[in-house]
Amino acid sequence: MSARAPEGYDPSKYPPFALTADLVITTVIDGKFSVALIRRGEDPYAGRWALPGGFVGAGTEGSPGESAEDAALRELSEETGLDLVDGGHLEQLRTYSEPGRDPRMRVVSVAFVAFVPYPGPLRAGSDACDAAWVDVDEALGRRLAFDHNTILRDAVERVRSKLEYTTLATAFVGEPFTLAELRRVYEAVWGVELHAANFARKVQSCEGFVEETGEVRRGSAGRSARLFRHAGAQLVLPPLMRPEVGT
Amino acid sequence: MSARAPEGYDPSKYPPFALTADLVITTVIDGKFSVALIRRGEDPYAGRWALPGGFVGAGTEGSPGESAEDAALRELSEETGLDLVDGGHLEQLRTYSEPGRDPRMRVVSVAFVAFVPYPGPLRAGSDACDAAWVDVDEALGRRLAFDHNTILRDAVERVRSKLEYTTLATAFVGEPFTLAELRRVYEAVWGVELHAANFARKVQSCEGFVEETGEVRRGSAGRSARLFRHAGAQLVLPPLMRPEVGT
DNA sequence: GGAATAGTGTCTCTGAGACATTATCTG
DNA sequence: CAGATAATGTCTCAGAGACACTATTCC
DSSP states (O other): OTTOOSSSOOGGGSOOBEEEEEEEEEEEETTEEEEEEEEEOSSSSTTOEEOOEEEOOOOBTTBOOOOHHHHHHHHHHHHHOOOSSSSOEEEEEEEEOOTTSSSSSOEEEEEEEEEOOOOOSOOOOTTEEEEEEEEHHHHHHSOOSTTHHHHHHHHHHHHHHHHHHBSGGGGGSOSSBOHHHHHHHHHHHHTSOOOHHHHHHHHHHSTTSEEEEEEEEOSSSSSOEEEEEEOSOOBOSSOOOOTTSOO | OTTOOSSSOOGGGSOOBEEEEEEEEEEEETTEEEEEEEEEOSSSSTTOEEOOEEEOOOOBTTBOOOOHHHHHHHHHHHHHOOOSSSSOEEEEEEEEOOTTSSSSSOEEEEEEEEEOOOOOSOOOOTTEEEEEEEEHHHHHHSOOSTTHHHHHHHHHHHHHHHHHHBSGGGGGSOSSBOHHHHHHHHHHHHTSOOOHHHHHHHHHHSTTSEEEEEEEEOSSSSSOEEEEEEOSOOBOSSOOOOTTSOO
16 A cells, blocks of 8 residues: 555654665776776765765756656756767666665665766765776675665676676667677676677677668778668667676 | 755755665466455545555654565565565665656655565555455556556566566465476466476476475376475576576 | 688587477365 | 386577678767
């Protein structure tokens, strides 16, 4: 019985939680799987690196408020300038609600993961004294604010596994892209080397994963590469398997 | 910047949300994929079927409060008597935070999915006038309270896909179980018929999925079946694929 | 031409699916 | 013994991985 009020609906009777949306914004920069971090300017955890995020607007009389997704999109745009109309992907990760995860008050955080093509350096937001793309492994090694190490770890595993059975790797590259560029996304995120020939065959044999634009990319050494765009399919069946991960 | 208060930490400055944990408790009853629903005794949506759930305790001075997971476990136990020590599985689905999803006030719901062995009929909780196991397809056809149709749809898809690449089917059967019983879980959840011989080979060839107890189950017609228990592995590699679902 | 990168051909091996056969139980 | 259910044997086919080879581009 979601949200049933036993008698009368007096909001003051219901425990107040503050709600935030925290983002794990991931991208691939020059072959490195990277995440957007900000450096906190204020206590608690002043000076620590943290995930970007912010409060969800609850609304007042006259204004309807926003969902956690709305808040996440707003934060993503503020932080990176992206709005997902051309490429990129945002999805909910999970919600972190342990009492005590924020030392000040009861804050529940809905965490999101974003997959974006590299949008250039970050601008430090109003409440951060610094912002930067950080290699994921290095970020996991830092002591982040709040429970953000846990959130980041969960997000990294989500991204890695989603590349196996979805076409979301295309969200990391701008269109059009070559098959080698797409392969480098997998290699960066999974930390492995893939067999180029077999990778290309697999991707092209999966209905709706990519389609040729007809153009080629030249300019670098070697034979010019055909260009592709994402062709709409969401799932990869059967999945691409990341090698050697369980053994 | 999760939960940063720009100046001073005055909780009254932060928008109050009520937080609930809603549960999609699934099981397999006699070959039918089923979900626990309760019938609401009070407005809003009095008389409508809904997912079980309840408020998350925020805590007060002296009491620490609980996480959404704590609340979900409490609700699961109240509703079914189960505590997951022997079998069963509970995981977060996602959080639903659209403004207006509850007509009374701003309620954010963290939804969970539970996989449990059939625990017998439900007892109607304090705030429900009825409670029952309902076939999933029938439940999806009803007009449930709040946005519970959406939550249920998301949960059903989660369960179906989780059976592909995890060993969670074992959470639906009591131990020990026969391979035929395990196969009937897949058949019920996916709504397909599986080839018994190939299923048994696949399950046994997957390291750590099941292990023989050495006992057999007799009493029904035909050759007696060997008994198994879950052997600890969480993932099925390569995944079991549900047939014909995309085509 | 030579190095570098893209793309193709093809072989092997594994595993899924289909189906036939054998084994063991109840009545 | 007949029927039912469990378990095994084996054939075929698709797809992943490995590797050799061809194609095209820049220098």
